[in-house]
Amino acid sequence: MDKESPYYRAHLTAAAARILLHRNGAPPTAEDIARELAQNVEDVHHTVNGLVKMGVLETVSSAVGDRIFVADPRPMEDLPRERQAAGMEKDLEKFAAEKKAALSRIESLAKGEAGRKKDLFAAISEQLKEQVKKGRT
Numbered sequence: 240m241d242k243e244s245p246y247y248r249a250h251l252t253a254a255a256a257r258i259l260l261h262r263n264g265a266p267p268t269a270e271d272i273a274r275e276l277a278q279n280v281e282d283v284h285h286t287v288n289g290l291v292k293m294g295v296l297e298t299v300s301s302a303v304g305d306r307i308f309v310a311d312p313r314p315m316e317d318l319p320r321e322r323q324a325a326g327m328e329k330d331l332e333k334f335a336a337e338k339k340a341a342l343s344r345i346e347s348l349a350k351g352e353a354g355r356k357k358d359l360f361a362a363i364s365e366q367l368k369e370q371v372k373k374g375r376t
Contacts, residue, residue, distance in 0.1 A: 245289075246318040251276060252286045253295060253315065256307050266299070266306035290315075 241247060255275045259267035267275075273283040287307060290296040293314045298305040 241320065241322045243322040244318075244320050246315065246320045248286050249290055249295065249315045249318055252283065252290065253309050253312055256296065256309055260308075266308050268304040268306060270304065272307065 252272060255272045256267055259271050259275055263271075269283045269287050270280055272278075272287070273280040276283070287296055287298070291298055294311050295309065295314050297308045297310045299308070300306075
């Protein structure tokens, strides 16, 4: 299983919230979960916010910070099990594909131009040969 997949990260975050609730007797904060998982607090906040939007987690504001509860874990099963390419990576891949297509179009136009020049040169040569023949006769 890909440890960077949304599925894995969601399950890991929800499991940490449950374990900390059991261990401490109080719902954890995002900082508690980050400390438990040895992850960056911002990454945990990002994951928690996504899970709150999905209805997996609920948060309650307190003086110490937002406390996190597991509400309904079922929506986590719909998350992708493979790592999602970042938006910038997708954009770079798209840009590279477009650039490659543009270069191949330029190459085909250049080949067509070379063929056109060759045909034009052949036609001019033929006309000159005909004029030379007419001039001799």
